[in-house]
Amino acid sequence: MKATIGAHLPIAGGIDSSIDRADELGFKTFQIFTRSPRGWGYPPINGADEFKRKRGDRFVSINSHMPYLPNMASPRDDVFEKSIASLSEEIRRAEQLQLDFIVAHVGSHLGKGIDYGKRRVVTCLRKALGSMTGGMMVLLENMAGQANSVGSRFEDIGWIINEVGDERVGLVLDTCHAYAAGYDLALEKGLLSMIEDIDRFIGLKRFRLIHLNDSMKGLGSGLDRHARIGRGFIGRKGFGVFLNNEIIQQRPMILETPVSDYHEYIDEKRTAEELVLK
Ligand SMILES: [Zn+2]
Numbered sequence: 001m002k003a004t005i006g007a008h009l010p011i012a013g014g015i016d017s018s019i020d021r022a023d024e025l026g027f028k029t030f031q032i033f034t035r036s037p038r039g040w041g042y043p044p045i046n047g048a049d050e051f052k053r054k055r056g057d058r059f060v061s062i063n064s065h066m067p068y069l070p071n072m073a074s075p076r077d078d079v080f081e082k083s084i085a086s087l088s089e090e091i092r093r094a095e096q097l098q099l100d101f102i103v104a105h106v107g108s109h110l111g112k113g114i115d116y117g118k119r120r121v122v123t124c125l126r127k128a129l130g131s132m133t134g135g136m137m138v139l140l141e142n143m144a145g146q147a148n149s150v151g152s153r154f155e156d157i158g159w160i161i162n163e164v165g166d167e168r169v170g171l172v173l174d175t176c177h178a179y180a181a182g183y184d185l186a187l188e189k190g191l192l193s194m195i196e197d198i199d200r201f202i203g204l205k206r207f208r209l210i211h212l213n214d215s216m217k218g219l220g221s222g223l224d225r226h227a228r229i230g231r232g233f234i235g236r237k238g239f240g241v242f243l244n245n246e247i248i249q250q251r252p253m254i255l256e257t258p259v260s261d262y263h264e265y266i267d268e269k270r271t272a273e274e275l276v277l278k
């Protein structure tokens with residue numbers, strides 16, 4: 001068993017309680033929001049010192065996920081400026097907590113065209129990264145191919161990363177999003193060609209994290225609907241292919257599947273682990 005599988009965990013009761021939950025579930029990797037994901041605000045972090053004290057060195061990686069409202073590709077100047085401020089603030093918070101990665105969705109150009117959107121994201125990243133001091137990374141998450149989305153193809157994410165020209169920008173691969181965007185990672189052939197694309201356009205050394213989600217919608221549907229592992233279109237067979245690839249196994253994996261209580265991530269992890277043969 002080589003794969004390191006964890007999940008997105010709640011921070012209710014103080015941010016350090018996420019570590020207690022990870023320990024309770026036996027996770028060596030996990031993801032959190034450092035603030036409410038549904039607003040623009042960023043109140044001081046409750047429990048930051050306890051978080052650092054409890055953290056130790058037993059975790060392979062801990063990362064935060066950006067809130068939902070920022071859109072790095074937005075053509076609206078007010079939203080764009082707020083998105084730069086929001087990412088800059090997230091970088092400050094992640095540094096305070098000594099996290100390994102920040103996950104950010106690439107965004108939506110809202111009809112202005114993909115080239116416009118990509119340039120907008122580059123500007124946003126350059127500005128926000130100016131305030132980043134440590135070796136932490138901002139990982140761009142591939143999108144599900146929704147209308148107007150900017151980062152559903154690895155060549156587009158690769159273009160952005162090369163243009164930003166900063167080694168602290170990388171990739172988090174979301175399996176549900178990739179499948180919905182038309183990458184058939186449930187079959188050996190599709191998986192290998194997707195990994196080849198990631199290597200060619202982005203580089204495997206920048207591919208640092210995986211979001212492990214099944215998809216409620218079909219291949220190329222363009223819809224972002226997560227399903228529990230083995231219960232969607234990728235299915236047990238597809239995850240059997242995916243999880244037995246060595247390049248995949250080397251990256252920490254975060255479950256973001258629709259559970260009603262975070263304890264159910266133990267079952268999700270077990271389902272995934274049962275599919276790993278080597
Ligand atoms: Zn994701």
Ligand SMILES: [Zn+2]
Binds near residue numbers: 177224
């Ligand atoms: Zn999603």
